[in-house]
Amino acid sequence: MGAGFRRYSTYRQATIAGAFTNTVFGFLRCYVLLAVVAGAGTATVGGYDAARLATFVWFGQGLLAVVLLWGWTELADRIRTGDVVADLLRPVDPVTRYLATDLGRAGHAAVTRLVPPVLTGPLFFPFYVPHRWTTVPLFVVSVVLATVLCFGCRYLVNATGYWLLDIRGPMILWALVSGVLGGLYFPLRFLPDALVVPLWVLTPLPSLFQTPLDIMVEIDSTPRQLWLVALQAAWVALVLVLCRVVQRRAERRLVVQGG
Amino acid sequence: MRAYWALLRGQARSQTSYRLSFAIDFVSNVWATVLDVFTVFVLFGVTRSLGGLDLREALVVTGMSACAFATGDMLVGNIERITLYVRTGRFDAVLVRPLRALPQLVLLDLPLHKLSRAAFGTTVYLVALGAADVAWTPSRVLLAVVAPVGGVVFFGAVFVITASVAFWWTESGEFGNAFTYGGRDFTSYPISVYSGWFRNAFAYGLGFAFVSYYPALALLGKPDPIGLPGWVGWLAPLVALPATAAAALIWRAGLRRYTSTGS
Numbered sequence: 001m002g003a004g005f006r007r008y009s010t011y012r013q014a015t016i017a018g019a020f021t022n023t024v025f026g027f028l029r030c031y032v033l034l035a036v037v038a039g040a041g042t043a044t045v046g047g048y049d050a051a052r053l054a055t056f057v058w059f060g061q062g063l064l065a066v067v068l069l070w071g072w073t074e075l076a077d078r079i080r081t082g083d084v085v086a087d088l089l090r091p092v093d094p095v096t097r098y099l100a101t102d103l104g105r106a107g108h109a110a111v112t113r114l115v116p117p118v119l120t121g122p123l124f125f126p127f128y129v130p131h132r133w134t135t136v137p138l139f140v141v142s143v144v145l146a147t148v149l150c151f152g153c154r155y156l157v158n159a160t161g162y163w164l165l166d167i168r169g170p171m172i173l174w175a176l177v178s179g180v181l182g183g184l185y186f187p188l189r190f191l192p193d194a195l196v197v198p199l200w201v202l203t204p205l206p207s208l209f210q211t212p213l214d215i216m217v218e219i220d221s222t223p224r225q226l227w228l229v230a231l232q233a234a235w236v237a238l239v240l241v242l243c244r245v246v247q248r249r250a251e252r253r254l255v256v257q258g259g
Numbered sequence: 260m261r262a263y264w265a266l267l268r269g270q271a272r273s274q275t276s277y278r279l280s281f282a283i284d285f286v287s288n289v290w291a292t293v294l295d296v297f298t299v300f301v302l303f304g305v306t307r308s309l310g311g312l313d314l315r316e317a318l319v320v321t322g323m324s325a326c327a328f329a330t331g332d333m334l335v336g337n338i339e340r341i342t343l344y345v346r347t348g349r350f351d352a353v354l355v356r357p358l359r360a361l362p363q364l365v366l367l368d369l370p371l372h373k374l375s376r377a378a379f380g381t382t383v384y385l386v387a388l389g390a391a392d393v394a395w396t397p398s399r400v401l402l403a404v405v406a407p408v409g410g411v412v413f414f415g416a417v418f419v420i421t422a423s424v425a426f427w428w429t430e431s432g433e434f435g436n437a438f439t440y441g442g443r444d445f446t447s448y449p450i451s452v453y454s455g456w457f458r459n460a461f462a463y464g465l466g467f468a469f470v471s472y473y474p475a476l477a478l479l480g481k482p483d484p485i486g487l488p489g490w491v492g493w494l495a496p497l498v499a500l501p502a503t504a505a506a507a508l509i510w511r512a513g514l515r516r517y518t519s520t521g522s
Contacts, residue, residue: 013428013430014430014432017431017432017433017434020434020437021441024441025444028444031452032309035309035448039307124457166280169280169284172284172287172288172290176290176291176294180294185294186301190301190304190305
């Protein structure tokens, strides 16, 4: 975990560039969603008022780099080049080892990528300050769960490389589906309930992004927040078990690439 | 010219030789733009107007932006890979050939699979024009054709400018995305939804207002709530000219600045 933190802390310029880009997109998304409330002619849209929407956007822009929805191809690259063999020789299970590194990376991102947009947003837009003391600790737990869950999903996408070698197809599919159904393009509660509820229960996607953000803006009562976190935890358990199973299957058929 | 043609043909052959990969890329590329348009529909599911435009009118803005961005991205977008070329020193190989560097880079990676997205963007634009209440006149037809072309050139210039940053700042990473993909998002919505210095900077400082918003207003015959006169929409495609000039200047300055990695 420490290694993951240190490794990402060496990419200082990329971190600055990334935080800048997240902030610009924060402005873009925030203005559009606030215009949605203004155009609706009601005080709230899908349960969110203006302050909640703005907070949703800015925390979301920060969270993007913490859970790291996109751009992780390390395992797939190592499978393609054959370097993955070094991972298999180590005495630690690869899923555990990659997870530990990823948590270190997420810890670094929480400091460098979550904080700047969260501090920028309130300077220009209304901001929702949580009223209940339970919200912040629940948010932290939810972010950790979302990070582990997202790691698991990325691991599974990367692990298709054991069979396909070229994972561009699964990667693009993942990027699109996770963005729109995770709640990045618009809060999922803008969709009709008949769609949102099955999406939340039957897929891990809203648990990646929408759940921690909804907890932060207190859209639900505390018992419902606890249910959402429990749902996240269930998905984490399921996806991590799946990672193990897939990894074991893959090891049995792996042909190491390269010479 | 023959050399460029050979580069293009070689690219087409090498990209289509892995048929399954090409098919996957071809199909999956559409979805990014599909989701952008889908988002507009979802937003209008919970609201009646965005920045003073209703769904049909807003779709003209979104369609024009999607058409211009997707086409510009297909033609020039891969220039953003220059960070890779500069960092690895592979850019030297481009410079030693007796061809100009910019067209070479564009043709070297021309992503033919992005044709699908450009076609989809154009379809959205045409359908939106058909659905909106446009009082067609010959001059409006001309504007409807010229505006997206100006947009393609404009986005092409933005791609070249943000890619040139790599000559000064090799580790610029996602920095350019704020203006390329950010510009796409900005032009997808009527600029009346934004406000303050942010709108002034993106809309007028960088010129993104003239890519889709003002031409769309002129096509729809609507006044600008921000208060610019009506003729602005008719002249808007000309924004491509200063953008191209700026891109040419910055690119040349960057080329002169380039020193190899030495490996």
